[in-house]
Amino acid sequence: MSLSPSRQPAESPIRNNWPEPRAAYIHVPFCRHRCGYCDFSIIAGRNDLVPRYLAALRREIETGPWLPTRPHRVETLYIGGGTPTLLSAAELRELLTILDERFERTPTTEYTIEANPDGLTVEKMRLLREFGVNRISLGVQTFFDDQLVQLERTHSAAETVEAIQAVRRHFENYSIDLIFALPGQTLEQWEQILTNAMQYEPPHISTYALTFEKGTRFWGDRDKGLLQQTDTGIEVEMYRFAAKFLQEHGYRHYEVSNFAKAGNESRHNATYWSGRPFVAFGPGAASFVNGRRQTNHRSAFTWMKRLETGESPIASTDELTPEERARELLAVGLRQRDGIPFRPIREMTGYDVFDLCRDELAQLAARNWIGFDAERVWITPEGLLFADEIAAELI
Ligand code: SF4
Numbered sequence: 001m002s003l004s005p006s007r008q009p010a011e012s013p014i015r016n017n018w019p020e021p022r023a024a025y026i027h028v029p030f031c032r033h034r035c036g037y038c039d040f041s042i043i044a045g046r047n048d049l050v051p052r053y054l055a056a057l058r059r060e061i062e063t064g065p066w067l068p069t070r071p072h073r074v075e076t077l078y079i080g081g082g083t084p085t086l087l088s089a090a091e092l093r094e095l096l097t098i099l100d101e102r103f104e105r106t107p108t109t110e111y112t113i114e115a116n117p118d119g120l121t122v123e124k125m126r127l128l129r130e131f132g133v134n135r136i137s138l139g140v141q142t143f144f145d146d147q148l149v150q151l152e153r154t155h156s157a158a159e160t161v162e163a164i165q166a167v168r169r170h171f172e173n174y175s176i177d178l179i180f181a182l183p184g185q186t187l188e189q190w191e192q193i194l195t196n197a198m199q200y201e202p203p204h205i206s207t208y209a210l211t212f213e214k215g216t217r218f219w220g221d222r223d224k225g226l227l228q229q230t231d232t233g234i235e236v237e238m239y240r241f242a243a244k245f246l247q248e249h250g251y252r253h254y255e256v257s258n259f260a261k262a263g264n265e266s267r268h269n270a271t272y273w274s275g276r277p278f279v280a281f282g283p284g285a286a287s288f289v290n291g292r293r294q295t296n297h298r299s300a301f302t303w304m305k306r307l308e309t310g311e312s313p314i315a316s317t318d319e320l321t322p323e324e325r326a327r328e329l330l331a332v333g334l335r336q337r338d339g340i341p342f343r344p345i346r347e348m349t350g351y352d353v354f355d356l357c358r359d360e361l362a363q364l365a366a367r368n369w370i371g372f373d374a375e376r377v378w379i380t381p382e383g384l385l386f387a388d389e390i391a392a393e394l395i
Contacts (some may be wrong), residue, residue, distance in 0.1 A: 020277070021287070023271040024074050025278060025280040027280065027283060029041055029042045029053070032083065036151060036217040037212070037216055038220075039215055047086065061102045061281055074109055075100065085086055089124055099131075100131060108133055109132070116138070117138065118154050120167070134172075136171050138176050139360065147182055165200070176206075178197065178208075178269070179207075180208070181238055183291075198249055209235050209241050247259075254337050275328065282296065283303035284297070292319045293318045297314075298315065322349040325349050330395050334378070334387070364394075366395060
């Protein structure tokens with residue numbers, strides 16, 4: 001019996017000394033509206049483009065350089081965006097079918113999709129379950145209506161609560177995202193938001209401080225004096241409060257911005273933090289395979305057009321030297337509370353980072369941002385507030 005061309009085994013494109021990627025990310029760029037603080041690669045209010053996007057995505061996955069032509073086994077699969085659940089049920093089915101044909105899941109594969117409270121219908125949740133999706137990452141952000149309006153989110157607090165309750169009925173494993181340090185937000189309101197979240201006992205919570213990114217409405221409004229960025233002191237207080245509050249409620253603070261009940265840590269994100277390879281598809285998506293980082297065109301229009309005309313959607317390629325890779329592994333690994341042992345970095349890069357970064361590590365330890373011994377290095381509770389600065393020092 002001959003196999004169809006798409007099913008024929010092919011030579012693996014993975015170089016011998018690199019593991020095959022077992023994590024895949026799919027970027028779905030559609031949103032109802034661009035939130036005032038968002039600088040992601042998205043297209044707002046253009047769901048008429050979904051069929052074109054799906055055709056381009058199919059082509060990218062089929063012709064991309066990383067995957068052998070057989071279904072590729074993944075341990076984690078993550079559909080992010082954008083708002084993937086903004087697709088209609090029929091479009092979502094098509095997306096899930098494309099991924100089903102191309103990726104082989106095991107019984108333990110973590111399969112996540114990002115969703116917003118509006119548009120996540122019971123029909124879509126059933127469909128997601130039918131295709132093996134077993135984890136929802138829900139963009140809650142806050143439980144205050146006026147703050148949702150300020151962020152330009154397209155859901156109300158009541159819709160948010162309904163969505164969490166519905167997700168709980170359909171999925172054992174789910175995460176909620178919360179944003180703190182909004183202009184004018186008080187510590188009492190932040191405490192209220194965290195307290196509200198506890199009612200639903202989400203297995204996983206991500207908390208992010210609001211950032212002002214160039215090009216966003218928030219950035220412009222701050223420049224014009226229309227928005228006041230929260231004082232750093234209050235932001236730090238809110239971060240510390242959340243860390244303490246969530247730990248007291250049984251969550252492990254396992255990464256700078258992430259908290260989980262035991263066993264519910266995000267395995268997909270752990271791939272990024274531990275420096276293991278991953279593949280990614282869609283506009284702006286970045287893959288890391290064979291020690292090379294390749295990033296797609298950020299504009300969804302350029303990304304689609306290039307795939308339609310048979311051109312590569314890749315906008316940039318960076319090949320890290322072993323030393324750069326060693327430094328990056330150290331910097332990224334330090335985002336995790338458990339820290340990172342030196343040995344795997346040595347095995348992956350040939351560099352002993354204890355020798356390579358001796359001075360930087362000593363300086364960071366002197367500031368009480370990290371601790372280390374002969375075997376490993378870890379971030380301290382104080383250092384969690386300076387994770388970006390630590391990375392900058394090491395890279
Ligand atoms: S829903 Fe998320 S991805 Fe979409 S515009 Fe808002 S913040 Fe950006």
